[in-house]
Amino acid sequence: MxxxxxxxxPSHQLxxxxxxxxxxxxxxxxxxxxxxxxxxxxxLYLKAGAAGILGIGYPEVLGGSxxxxxFAKIAASEELMRSGSGGLVAGLGSLDIGLPPxxxxxxAEVSERVAPxxxxxxxxxxxxxxxxGGGSDVANLQTRAIRDGDHYRVSGxxxxxxxxxxxxxxxxxxxxxxxxxxxxxxxxxxxxxxxFTVGRQLKKMGWWASDTAELFFDDCRVPVGNLIGAxxxxxxxxxGNFQSERLALALMANMTAQMxxxxxxxxxxxxxxxxxxxxxxxxxxxxxxxxxxxxxxxxEFTYRQAAKMAAGKSVIKEISMAKNFATDTADRITNDAVxxxxxxxxxxxxxxxRLYRDNRILSIGGGTREVMNEIISKQMGL
Numbered sequence: 001m002x003x004x005x006x007x008x009x010p011s012h013q014l015x016x017x018x019x020x021x022x023x024x025x026x027x028x029x030x031x032x033x034x035x036x037x038x039x040x041x042x043x044l045y046l047k048a049g050a051a052g053i054l055g056i057g058y059p060e061v062l063g064g065s066x067x068x069x070x071f072a073k074i075a076a077s078e079e080l081m082r083s084g085s086g087g088l089v090a091g092l093g094s095l096d097i098g099l100p101p102x103x104x105x106x107x108a109e110v111s112e113r114v115a116p117x118x119x120x121x122x123x124x125x126x127x128x129x130x131x132x133g134g135g136s137d138v139a140n141l142q143t144r145a146i147r148d149g150d151h152y153r154v155s156g157x158x159x160x161x162x163x164x165x166x167x168x169x170x171x172x173x174x175x176x177x178x179x180x181x182x183x184x185x186x187x188x189x190x191x192x193x194x195x196f197t198v199g200r201q202l203k204k205m206g207w208w209a210s211d212t213a214e215l216f217f218d219d220c221r222v223p224v225g226n227l228i229g230a231x232x233x234x235x236x237x238x239x240g241n242f243q244s245e246r247l248a249l250a251l252m253a254n255m256t257a258q259m260x261x262x263x264x265x266x267x268x269x270x271x272x273x274x275x276x277x278x279x280x281x282x283x284x285x286x287x288x289x290x291x292x293x294x295x296x297x298x299x300e301f302t303y304r305q306a307a308k309m310a311a312g313k314s315v316i317k318e319i320s321m322a323k324n325f326a327t328d329t330a331d332r333i334t335n336d337a338v339x340x341x342x343x344x345x346x347x348x349x350x351x352x353x354r355l356y357r358d359n360r361i362l363s364i365g366g367g368t369r370e371v372m373n374e375i376i377s378k379q380m381g382l
Contacts, residue, residue: 019079049121062115070310081255086358087207094163098125105229126167128158139181145174164213181235186228195220206357253326260337317379320372327363
C-alpha cells in the first residue's frame with residue numbers, strides 16, 4: 001500500500017467505495033457512447049445528487065455532507081476520475097468552482113435558495129471568469145456591471161465556460177469599479193435573465209463529454225441582492241477559489257497518470273515481442289519504474305499540500321508547485337503510455353488515447369503553467 005494512504009481515514013474509504021460503485025453502475029457502461037456524443041445525460045446530476053456525491057464537502061444545512069473534510073472530497077474526486085473521462089468529471093463537478101463563492105459569501109437567502117438545488121442535482125452551477133480577450137489575466141477582465149438602482153446592468157462576454165450550455169446558475173466575474181483587481185465583483189446570474197444568452201457549444205481537443213460555451217451579456221439586469229461578497233472585493237474571492245481549483249486539477253492529473261500507468265503495465269505484461277512479454281525488456285522496465293516513481297512523488301506532494309489546506313494553512317506557492325509538478329508528470333506519463341501501447345495507444349478504442357487528449361488541458365485550466373511559475377516566483381520574493 002502506498003504511503004499516501006496515510007492521509008485517509010476509514011470514513012474516507014467508505015466514501016471511496018460508495019463513489020466507486022456509483023461509477024461502475026451509472027457511468028462506465030455508457031461512457032464511451034457519451035464521449036462520442038460529446039455529452040452525458042442531465043439525469044446523471046440527479047443520480048449523483050441522490051447518491052450524496054455532489055454534496056460532499058458542503059454544509060449539511062444546505063444539503064451537503066462531510067463539511068470541511070477535504071480528504072473525503074479527494075477520495076470522491078479520485079473515484080470519479082476512474083470513469084476515464086476528464087470531461088465528465090469536469091462537467092459533473094462544475095459546481096465545485098461555481099458554488100463555493102455562493103456558499104461562502106452570498107447573502108443567506110441566496111445561498112439557501114441556490115445551494116440545495118445544485119447539491120441535489122436539480123440545477124447546475126458554473127463559474128464564468130475567462131473572457132475572449134484574456135484568460136489568466138483576471139485583473140483586467142472587461143465585462144462591466146453598472147449599478148442602476150436596485151439592479152446591476154451587465155454587458156460583456158465570457159468564453160471557455162465549463163457547463164456553460166446547460167448550467168442554470170452562473171457565478172460571474174464582473175467589473176464594478178476602476179481598472180485592475182480592485183474593481184472586480186462577483187454576481188450570481190441565472191439562466192433566463194433578459195439580456196443573457198448562451199452561445200454555441202465549443203468543440204475541444206479533449207474533455208469531449210463536458211459542454212463548454214460562450215456567454216453573452218447585453219444590458220443584462222441583475223438584482224443587487226445577487227452580489228456575491230462585497231462590491232469590488234471579488235478578486236480575493238476568485239483567488240481563494242483558485243486554490244481549491246488548482247488542487248482539484250493536480251488531483252485530476254495524478255489520477256490521469258495513475259490510469260495511464262496501469263494501462264501501460266497491463267499491456268506490457270500481456271503484449272509479446274520476440275518471444276516474450278515486452279515487460280521483460282530492460283528499457284521498458286526502467287521506463288515503467290520511472291513513471292511510477294514520478295507519480296508517487298507527485299501524489300505525495302499533492303496530498304501534503306491538501307493536508308496543509310485542511311489544517312487552514314496558506315499554500316499559495318506550494319499548491320501552484322503541486323499543480324505544475326502533477327501536470328508535468330501526467331504529460332510525461334500519458335505520452336509514455338501512448339508510446340508503450342504503440343499503434344493501439346493511438347486508437348480511439350484505447351483508454352490511453354483519451355487520457356492523453358484529456359490531460360492536455362490540465363496545465364492550462366485554473367491558471368496556466370506560466371502563471372503558476374509567476375505566483376511561485378513572487379512568493380519567493382522575486
